[in-house]
Structures are given as structure tokens and as C-alpha cells.
Amino acid sequence: MAEVTPWEVSGEVDYDKLVAEFGTRKMDGELGRRLVSLAGEDHVMLHRKFFFSHRDLDLVLKDYESKKGFFLYTGRGPSGPMHIGHLIPLIFTKWLQERFKVNLYIEITDDEKFVCKKEADWDHIQKAAADNMLDIAAVGFDPERTFIFKDSEYIKNVYPLMLKVAKKINLTTTRAVFGFNDQTNIGLNFYPAYQIIPTLFEKKRCLIPAAIDQDPYWRIQRDIAESLGFEKTAAIHSKFLPPLSGMAGKMSSSQADTAIWLTDGPKVVRNKVMKYAFSGGRATVEEHRKLGGNPDVDVAYQWLSILFEEDDAKLKKLHDDYKAGALLTGELKQVLVDRLNEFLAAHAKRREHAAHALRQMTHEGKLARKMWETNHVE
């Protein structure tokens, strides 16, 4: 049985079941086409249904069409270095910002990462946060329209509004929504108030691109936002990037070998993919040539499908050749290795030059300056 909470994703995830359980809506073809049409271009993660579920995305598009507008919000828990799975929602978020020219708020949840694990160390989290923020800036958001903030640094500006939100949430709710119990510490129990805050940064509808495990926060937000004079947030939910080890769970920082880190060099990437990537291939080359492989469970193929091979025709050829046995596992993996290494090299290069953009997004850009001058009370 799969378990999906903001703190753990394990097991084989049945995404249709999650949509039913969480009460979200599947992205249907029509809504997807409307989004693409308004954006003026398609995106591989939409196209391949990696973003598969939503709340009120139709209303967001309506607000966009009526010139009321909307804004974007996503975040990162700085528990350690970032792997490739962490970048995925950010890449899609960047595309949304570019296409719709909207403000984007990125919350770095150092407080949550500290209170959610007993052994978490504050200094370690602060170092991870600084490191992560540079990776995030390297994604290339609009420096005048993006505000990246660390919870512990921005707390003074939001604390009164957090208290207003906190007053609307009781222990029955955090018990029901997050499974908190009497052993839960009061810091973790308070934290949901902060994760809700950025949805209230503007008096417009907020759209949150994030993996579906974060949805419980948005359920609470949608219950209380209107009573505080704000809009219910919208969300667009992604699946999880499967770990190298197979299609169950999500890529996790606690299993270092099954993740590709943003700092992994070309040889490390090659070794990891060759050694750990769960394969849909056969036990021997002879068998594979004769019977063919299974791309549906092959992690290399899945990664190519989610992000690294945007060209439908090329992807189809990989799929068909693999299934037919014409393409061997090692060859398919090599395709992924090459794409991954190109991607990581480009990221590393952007990261080298991201310090200035980061300063703009945290302090000096147009939106950042405005946010530091704002005391959020209502």
C-alpha cells in the first residue's frame, strides 16, 4: 500500500486513487489544451501528463483571461543538497512564469525541516538553504517578478498574518489532515500556518505547482482563505520522479545512490544509472533481443519521458525499439546518461553565474524590495 503525506511517499503510487482520495481533479484533455493555448506553447511535463491533477486551474485561466491575473507559489525544504527530482516542479514553474508573466513566491522552509525531524541540525539546514537557493536561482526565474525567502528570515513580516491563520486551525484539523498526534511537537504542529501564508501574498488567485504530496496544506488553505478575505488557492499537481531503484515511492534524499544529485559529475552519473537504474530489460542480451524489454517499468525510459526527451517521435522510437529488443538496456541507459550530463552541465554553468540573480530575487529585485517593505496583517 502506498503512503503519501507531506513527509513520506512510499510504495507503488496509484495516482488515480490519490485524485479520488485527496478530492482533486484530473487534468482532462480540454483543460490541458486551454492552458497550452493561453501559454502559447506546450510543455513536455503537461504533454506527458507528469502534471496530472489540479484544483481550480480552470478558474486561474479564467482570471488570466479576464485580466484579473494570478500568481505562482512553490517551495523547497532545505534538508540537504538537491537532486534532480527537486528541480522538476521548479522547471515547470519557470515555464508558467515566462508564459504568463506573473509574480512567483518561493518559500524555503528551514523551520519545517528543523522541527519535522528529531535529529535535524539548525546549522546544517542553514547551509543547505544557502546552497539550495543558488540552485533555485539557477533555474532562471524572472529576477524582478520572483521573491525567494527563507522562513526564519521573513518571519517578522508574516507573523501577524500567521497568527490569524493559526487561529483558524485547531488540533482536530492537524490530526485529521496530517496525522499529528500527542507526540507531535508544537513547532511542527504550528508550521502549517506558515506554509499557507504565501497563498495570501496577493489578493488574486494563487496557483501552486508542486508534487501532490503537498496537497493537504492546500486543503486547509481552501477551508479558511475566504473567511480571512483571500481567494482559495489553486494547485497543479505533479507525480513523483521515480527513484533510480524503481517506480515505487519518490526520489529521496535519504537513499543517496538512488538519486542523481545536481553536483554529480559525468562519471558518477554514468555509474549510478548503469548500476542502480531499475531496468525493464531481460536477464541476458540474447533473451532481450528475442523477447524485448518493458519501457513502462524502466526508470531510464520513464525519466526520458518525463523531462529529458521532449521530442515525441524520438521517444516513440526509443519505446518501440526497446520493446522490440532492438535497443539494449545499456544503450537506453546511455541515452539517459548523455541527456542527464548535458542537463547537469548546463545547470552547473547557470549556477556559477546565479549569485547576482539570487540577490535580486531575495532582496534587490522589484518584487523582493516590495515584499521586504510589506507587513502582512490582512
Add this chain to the structure above:
Amino acid sequence: MAEVTPWEVSGEVDYDKLVAEFGTRKMDGELGRRLVSLAGEDHVMLHRKFFFSHRDLDLVLKDYESKKGFFLYTGRGPSGPMHIGHLIPLIFTKWLQERFKVNLYIEITDDEKFVCKKEADWDHIQKAAADNMLDIAAVGFDPERTFIFKDSEYIKNVYPLMLKVAKKINLTTTRAVFGFNDQTNIGLNFYPAYQIIPTLFEKKRCLIPAAIDQDPYWRIQRDIAESLGFEKTAAIHSKFLPPLSGMAGKMSSSQADTAIWLTDGPKVVRNKVMKYAFSGGRATVEEHRKLGGNPDVDVAYQWLSILFEEDDAKLKKLHDDYKAGALLTGELKQVLVDRLNEFLAAHAKRREHAAHALRQMTHEGKLARKMWETNHVE
């Protein structure tokens, strides 16, 4: 039955029972004499046993004698204007600061006042906080050794340390200590972490002069402080100033007529005392002259005893004359009225000139400047 929690004090309070129930220690004669001897003078509130209970005051005095030193901490919940009962622990705190030349931290708990009551209004609390801080500054603390801070303003400097404290407190604890339940909002449930923070401002022992209803916070502090590398806090507990209406409960902001507000003019004070002060006198003058009054239940006499008549001989004469029937209720009340009006006039005058001292205590004094430069992490 009396109920005593940080949010409510009702009924006839049995202070001996509270000492047993809370697990504090009564101030015995020897400890009181040691405090007076080190202070170099006596204080009426010690002398009359208004401060009646403590935790580790003996260790505080030992730290003072060994030159390790200690520091003071008290606070105020800015729910509205202040009455005379609110000033009492502050007056005693000022005396302690003067006699021992120590740092003092005064927490203005605007966050707690907002989350503890459903109908509480943020703007109202902010106005009350500004008003209260001027009254507090008027008490006359040492502007270089005092730091007055509002929770919502100082939050950024303490948030990491608050999270460390919060991580040590779970829902079982807040349920047991404060009686929180599933309907308690997550803001109120988090708040105890903040009230504990100032006890960790220095790596010395903290001494908290406050009414005994605040003790539950210090119990939690004493359970967790050492594991965080700090000292268990000490406390010196006062009784409650009885309301005009009689010896039960404490003077309360929600019953305006039974309190003397710091802004009450001479006529208002006279009218309130004459009309509402519960009297130990007899029904008629004739009966009173014949049978005498009961000073033990007479609120005017009790107030004189706690603060307003420092001279033992004069107090004894009031007591004996009242008991003998020589002093009438109206005459006894007039003695209190005169003292109250002198006290309030002096306070009002000091308050008029307190703005500069307040700026020092909040921002510009030696301790305040140091505190704004400090990020409390450990």
C-alpha cells in the same frame, strides 16, 4: 473552588494549596531575610508576604553572592489599558533591578493576546501594547539595563531558538500543563515556546517576578532548559491583587468597575472605592462603632497592606482602629483613596516624561542595542 491558570483566576484562592499543587516553595523567613540583607533594604511586598512563593530563589542569591550574577524577566499581555494590579509585579521588579543592578527583559505578548481569544482584534492589541509600554517605562527601570520588546517585533531574532524550544514540547505536555484540547488553535498551542525564550537570553539563572498563575510556563522551562544548555529558571511568585469587589479572584480587565485604571482621575477613584470596594465594616455606623470591622476581608485595608501603606505602625493603627470600631469604613476608604490618587498622579507625571526612556529600553539603550544585534540560536 478556585481555578488558577495563565488565562483565568477565579474563586477564593488558597495560596498554601497552590504552593503544594504547583510544587513551588513557600518563602520562609530565613530566605526572605537573606534577600533583604543582600538587597540592603526591605520591600513592603516582601514584608507583607505578597510575594509568598518561589522556585530556586536560594540559588539565585547564591549566584549573586558568587558574582556569577542573574537576570530578571517579566512581561505583560497587552489586552487593553492597564490597571493598578498590573503595575504591582513591575514595581517589585524595579526594586530588584535597582538593588542588584541586573539586566531585565520585559516581554509584551501581543501574539498570545491575539490567539488566546477568538474575538481579539490585532489593531486593538497593537494600540494597547503601545499604551502599556509607556506605562511600563514610567515605572522607572534602568534604561541601559532593560529591554522591552513586543513579541511580533522581536520574532526574527528569536525564531530559531523558539523552534528549538518547540521541538522539546509536545501536545501531551500542553494538554497536561495548560489544559489545551483538540479545539485549541495551533497558535495558542505554539505560544508557550515564546514565553519560555526570555529565560534563555543569558547563560545565567533567570529570576521571574510574576503572579503565580504564570508558573505553568516555568515548569515546562525547568523540564527542558538544561537539555538546551541553559539554566533552569527561578521564580518569585506574588499573590493576586484582589479586585475591589472582594477577596476572590484577581483584578480583571473584563470587570471594569472593580479595577482602578491607571488613567482614572481622582473623582473616579473616590467613587469606585466608595461604591465598589468590598468592606469589612458593619451595616450601620452604630453597629460598627459597637462591634468593630473585619480588616481581613476589607479590600481597602488589604490594598493598603500590600502596597499603599508601607509604615507598619500606621498600618497597625488602621487595623486596630478599624477592628475596634473607632475607624469607620468611609474613613478607611478615604485613606486608600488619598494614597491611590497620590500614586496615580505620580505615575501620570512619570508617564508624561517616559517616551525617551521607552525608546532607550526598546531600541537605543545599551542592553536594547545589544539585543537587536543578537540572533538567538543557542
